[in-house]
Amino acid sequence: MWVAIPLLRASHPEPAAGVTAVAVLLSIGLDRPLGGVIAAGAAVLASQLSIGWVNDALDAERDAAAGRSDKPVAAGKVSRRLVAVLGAVAAAVCVPLGFLSGWEAGLVSALALGSALLYDWPLKSTAASVVPYAVSFTCLPAFVVLGAGKTPPLWLLAAGGLLGAGAHFVNTLPDLDADERSGVRGLPQRFGRRGSLAAAAVLLPAATAALAFGPPGPPPVLFWPALGVSLIALSWGWYRMNRDTTSRAPFLAVIAVALIDVVFLLISGLNLD
Structure with a gap:
């Protein structure tokens, strides 16, 4: 139980919760049934957890060198290996969850996840660092709308x-x-x-x-x-x-x-x- 809070912090919980809430609210506004709302929210949450954990795993050495005591991996509160494994598991779970909303929505969900992970490595340190953010945030409403059977x-x-x-x-x-x-x-x-x-x-x-x-x-x-x-x-x-x-x-x-x-x-x- 003691490791749960550091793992939560390593997942970047604030943006994860905010982006998931956006997906859920949009799904409700598009009159998706409860199962569809849950499926959309679960796919987005899994992607956000993956992005956060992978980010902290990749940046562990850099964060430690910068003295980032707010980063659980860099502070030694949770192992880098565990966070990396959980990030990979969350990514693997995200893909089938996305296809619960239909094949078009599933492809868009996979694109959003792949784009965000490319930010974690290698685009974060390049002039193209803004591209994954723009692409993944564009995919978010596209995923929700396509999942509701509409054209974004x-x-x-x-x-x-x-x-x-x-x-x-x-x-x-x-x-x-x-x-x-x-x-x-x-x-x-x-x-x-x-x-x-x-x-x-x-x-x-x-x-x-x-x-x-x-x-x-x-x-x-x-x-x-x-x-x-x-x-x-x-x-x-x-x-x-x-x-x-x-x-x-x-x-x-x-x-x-x-x-x-x-x-x-x-x-x-x-x-x-």
Whole structure:
């Protein structure tokens, strides 16, 4: 039992819970039966657990060198081998779970998982580091919509890609200095802190705007409150980061924005035309 909490921390539980919640809420909004909602949520959760565990297993030496006491593997609270094995098992489970939503959705789910794992290695340290985030977040609504027997519209896919790209720039902010020292040179590291903040400030509101202006007709009245709450959440994240450059608050704010966007979409009516 003592190892359960370090294993949970190594799975990156906050983004895992947030992304899974997005999939579940979208599935409910598309009127999938309970079994379909559970299947979609389970596939996404398995993929998120795999991505988190594999990431911490691959980065164990780098995290230890950077003194990352918040990383259970680097801190010696759980073995690197165990986390790597669990990551592989979660990936293997994710694939058949994805196909429970249909063969098209299953292929998209597998693509999302493969893309995210390619970020863990080798794309994290390249100028293409943003690509896996954009691809995997684009796949998320595509997987859910295809699982409901519908065709995902381009505006919904664009919103997912924009959100994912913005999340990448935000997620790297607390580790920029340590990444530079360890030789990680992804796109955010090349942009620097100010450049990454600027990129995120454009991409994240653009994701909300895509949900409002993408469907036919005028944007729903709730767009402006949703945008306002999203900007407040992001501002809170920036404020906390300015007080502590290692704070994870900006990424938590991005998760909040994703959930706000989904709730806005569902309340406004999920028009997939």
